[in-house]
Amino acid sequence: MTTIKDKMNHKFRNLEGGLFLDVSKADVGSSTEEFFLAGGDNMAWADMFYPDPSIPLSVKKATLACVEEGSVSHYTLPIGLGKLREAVAKHVEKKTGLSIDPNRNVVITPGSDSGLLFAMMPFIEEGDEVLIFDPSYPSNFLNVQLLGGIPVSIPTRFDENYQISIEELEKRVTPKTKMVVLTHPNNPTTVVYRKENLIQLTKFIVEHDLVLVCDQAFEDHIYDGIEFVAPCTLPGMWERTVTVCSLSKGYGLSGYRIGYIYTNDVIMDVLYAATVNVCGAPSTISTYGAIAALEDASILPSYTTKLEKRQHTFYEMMKDIPGVKLHKSESGILAWLDIHALGSSQEVAQYIMKHANIMVNEGTPYGKEGEGYIRIVSCTFYEEKDAILRYQRIKDALIALGKEKGF
Numbered sequence: 001m002t003t004i005k006d007k008m009n010h011k012f013r014n015l016e017g018g019l020f021l022d023v024s025k026a027d028v029g030s031s032t033e034e035f036f037l038a039g040g041d042n043m044a045w046a047d048m049f050y051p052d053p054s055i056p057l058s059v060k061k062a063t064l065a066c067v068e069e070g071s072v073s074h075y076t077l078p079i080g081l082g083k084l085r086e087a088v089a090k091h092v093e094k095k096t097g098l099s100i101d102p103n104r105n106v107v108i109t110p111g112s113d114s115g116l117l118f119a120m121m122p123f124i125e126e127g128d129e130v131l132i133f134d135p136s137y138p139s140n141f142l143n144v145q146l147l148g149g150i151p152v153s154i155p156t157r158f159d160e161n162y163q164i165s166i167e168e169l170e171k172r173v174t175p176k177t178k179m180v181v182l183t184h185p186n187n188p189t190t191v192v193y194r195k196e197n198l199i200q201l202t203k204f205i206v207e208h209d210l211v212l213v214c215d216q217a218f219e220d221h222i223y224d225g226i227e228f229v230a231p232c233t234l235p236g237m238w239e240r241t242v243t244v245c246s247l248s249k250g251y252g253l254s255g256y257r258i259g260y261i262y263t264n265d266v267i268m269d270v271l272y273a274a275t276v277n278v279c280g281a282p283s284t285i286s287t288y289g290a291i292a293a294l295e296d297a298s299i300l301p302s303y304t305t306k307l308e309k310r311q312h313t314f315y316e317m318m319k320d321i322p323g324v325k326l327h328k329s330e331s332g333i334l335a336w337l338d339i340h341a342l343g344s345s346q347e348v349a350q351y352i353m354k355h356a357n358i359m360v361n362e363g364t365p366y367g368k369e370g371e372g373y374i375r376i377v378s379c380t381f382y383e384e385k386d387a388i389l390r391y392q393r394i395k396d397a398l399i400a401l402g403k404e405k406g407f
């Protein structure tokens with residue numbers, strides 16, 4: 001008799017838990033719930049201002065109106081309501097200068113996690129190799145494996161501010177390489193790849209005739225005047241890039257589960273068929289809220305100002321801790337700390353959990369290069385004073401651990 005596991009597709013058979021292991025595995029399991037119920041704080045979920053209410057008024061009104069006028073109980077269009085796709089197209093144009101057709105180049109997805117899988121699905125065949133910058137979002141590695149591909153890690157380094165090395169790419173490209181996956185800005189490092197670096201990368205992609213999946217979930221808040229360039233706008237890239245975005249991170253609307261993909265007509269035709277088949281239609285109530293968010297020009301600039309200040313405060317509090325190294329966050333709501341000198345990712349994350357009563361992420365799920373790092377979601381809590389109280393507890397714990405280690 002075979003076991004039920006034996007019946008499983010080999011790509012799934014050895015999966016365990018969620019994306020995260022050990023301490024951070026808890027964030028999908030019951031021990032997390034226990035930790036939170038016992039008063040522990042959560043700075044491990046990339047969820048802006050969590051756990052505080054932070055819905056913009058325009059979004060709240062549109063959401064309530066959807067209930068009041070009754071459309072809440074009905075389907076939207078399978079590829080997403082036209083009005084939402086139009087608002088997305090306008091947003092993309094404002095952000096990138098790219099003029100896209102809301103009826104041919106955009107599909108709405110339930111968040112960008114599913115969007116990432118959909119973006120890869122039409123391309124990856126058994127044994128295809130996919131170049132993934134390391135560290136980066138854990139789904140990048142897992143999605144490729146689930147589709148039968150082979151993730152190939154391309155290391156990026158603290159001392160080079162995690163920019164992409166073409167030498168490292170050239171060393172690993174083979175006739176089986178099909179795709180590059182870029183998380184831009186990056187999660188967990190927060191790095192925004194610079195224009196010169198992206199020009200080199202996209203030349204490499206065109207020369208080797210590869211496909212690019214670009215995850216721009218964190219594109220909406222970039223700090224210190226750094227320029228954001230969307231790779232699909234660079235020469236030769238529109239025809240080979242699938243760009244995946246979300247309202248979760250920039251608008252702080254993770255609970256709405258609205259993301260979108262934009263790409264050329266040829267790829268989109270396939271995605272229209274594939275996503276509709278799996279997702280049905282995006283949530284109606286969330287669609288109303290998302291349209292209001294995209295049409296309210298005041299939300300993003302006010303959040304950027306607030307978050308940039310928060311990131312500076314975090315950096316100033318953490319930068320002189322013995323045994324800890326970090327760059328100032330360049331985007332979004334995260335911070336990435338090099339804690340090699342204090343111990344392993346697991347040891348330090350557990351120490352913070354025990355002594356500061358705060359859950360942060362181990363670096364290891366973000367790739368081989370993640371060992372010796374921790375990720376902290378620095379932009380949790382709406383009020384800066386509430387965040388600072390937690391920063392101080394983390395700082396005290398790291399200083400105490402440093403003392404134990406002889407710093």
Ligand SMILES: Cc1ncc(COP(=O)(O)O)c(C=O)c1O
Pocket residue numbers: 046110111112113114137183186187215217218245246247248254257258259
């Ligand atoms: C880099 C990156 N991409 C995509 C996602 C998925 O977010 P959502 O499905 O809420 O759009 C996340 C969530 O943490 C992320 O960090």
